[in-house]
Amino acid sequence: MFKLVTVITAVHGPGAQYLPDAYESLLAQDLPDGWEWEWVIQQDGETEEVLPYVPDDPRVKFGQGRAGRAAMARTVGLSRAQGDYVKVLDADDMLTPGSLARDLTALLGNPGVSWATSRVLDYLPDGSTLGFDQDPPEGVIDRGAVLDHWKAHDYRAQVHPATLFMRRDLLMALGGWMALPASEDTGLLLALNAVSRGWFTAETGLLYRKWPGQVTNQAAHVNQGEREARMAVIEARASVLANLEGWRFNMG
Numbered sequence: 001m002f003k004l005v006t007v008i009t010a011v012h013g014p015g016a017q018y019l020p021d022a023y024e025s026l027l028a029q030d031l032p033d034g035w036e037w038e039w040v041i042q043q044d045g046e047t048e049e050v051l052p053y054v055p056d057d058p059r060v061k062f063g064q065g066r067a068g069r070a071a072m073a074r075t076v077g078l079s080r081a082q083g084d085y086v087k088v089l090d091a092d093d094m095l096t097p098g099s100l101a102r103d104l105t106a107l108l109g110n111p112g113v114s115w116a117t118s119r120v121l122d123y124l125p126d127g128s129t130l131g132f133d134q135d136p137p138e139g140v141i142d143r144g145a146v147l148d149h150w151k152a153h154d155y156r157a158q159v160h161p162a163t164l165f166m167r168r169d170l171l172m173a174l175g176g177w178m179a180l181p182a183s184e185d186t187g188l189l190l191a192l193n194a195v196s197r198g199w200f201t202a203e204t205g206l207l208y209r210k211w212p213g214q215v216t217n218q219a220a221h222v223n224q225g226e227r228e229a230r231m232a233v234i235e236a237r238a239s240v241l242a243n244l245e246g247w248r249f250n251m252g
Contacts (some may be wrong), residue, residue, distance in 0.1 A: 002036035005100055006168065009041045009107075011091035013049035014213040014242030018092040025207075026092040031101050041091075042077030071184035077202050085163045088185065088228045092209040094123070099205040103165035106199040113140060114196040115166035117159040117189075118205025127209060134158050138202035146193040147238050150186075153232045157200075161185035163206045166192060180223035180235070185233040187208060194241035206225035 007026060011019065018220045019041070026039060039060045043050045045067040054062045061080045065073065072086070085107065088099060121129040136150075148231050149158045162185060170192065178187030190200065 003034055003086055004083035005031065005035060005037045005085045005104060005165075006081040007037055007087045007089050007100075008038045008074055008077050008081060009039065009091050010044055010070040010077065011041060011057055012044045012067075013047055014051040016053040018209065019050075019053040020055070021061075021094050022089055023057075024090060026089075028097045029100045030098065031093065031104065032099060035102060035104065036111040039088075039089075040077045040080050042073040051133050063179040066111035069181055071179055071185075072105040078121075078172070078176060081168060084168055085165060086168045086171055088162060090162055091187070092211065093162060093211070094207040096204050096206065098203075100165075101203050102203065102205065106201060107165070107167070110140065114170050115192045115198045116162060116201065117129060117161070117163045117165070118201040119142075119203060120160040120163055120203050120208050123207040123209045127177075129207065130162070130251050133162070134246075135202065136200050138200055139192065141198040141200055142199055143193060143195070144242055147190050147235070150190065151235065155186075155227075157189060159189070159200055160206070160208070161189040162208055164189060164192070170196065172173060174241075178234065180233070181226065183230045183234060188235065190234055190238035191241055194238045217221045 009233065026037060029037060029040065031037065037059065041054060041060060041062045043064040046064045054060060063077060063080060067077050079107055085104065087103065099118065106116045107113055121133055124131055146157050146159065150156065164185065174188065174191045177184040180187060188199060
């Protein structure tokens with residue numbers, strides 16, 4: 001029997017059109033012997049807009065639920081996840097070939113590392129790409145390093161939470177994604193780094209699509225009052241986890 005990596009995707013109606021591209025990027029993955037992926041797609045809402053774009057593939061598990069934004073959709077989708085590891089893939093993004101294998105190898109080959117991220121390229125509407133100028137060197141990310149960088153760079157982490165790959169047991173222990181209207185994945189990234197070391201792969205692992213309908217392109221996403229509230233609760237959670245006596249993740 002294969003061991004599984006669960007790829008989890010939250011999707012709402014406007015983003016469903018990009019699911020076929022995400023699926024094609026999954027088909028291009030080549031995992032080590034004995035491993036396979038499954039794709040959990042959870043619709044944020046119960047409309048008829050998404051199902052026509054869901055691939056007819058036994059490895060794909062589709063579900064719907066009442067609307068509550070991406071954090072709730074992903075966390076509900078975890079009920080169908082069977083993998084020992086979970087990879088995030090937003091509906092409008094695409095993995096690069098080899099991305100899953102690199103993430104898995106990083107965790108299997110580095111004791112004490114329980115999550116991984118990789119380099120990201122913004123994928124612009126004209127098909128061009130744009131990189132990020134603060135990528136760390138490839139290798140281990142020490143506990144607390146993400147929070148330190150995030151606070152020193154106007155709440156911008158040096159690694160991208162849309163590339164997260166992590167142990168499912170640790171993800172469950174942390175309660176999934178934060179119940180926030182945005183930045184829920186950043187909150188999870190900082191929580192992971194508060195309790196465990198991570199890994200950064202310098203090879204590009206994700207194409208992050210930029211398009212007018214994406215949630216992070218809406219005016220509400222940069223509302224200053226809401227942004228300050230999100231950042232405050234994310235920082236508080238990470239700080240508490242980092243200093244919690246007697247709670248450390250057992251890698252056994």
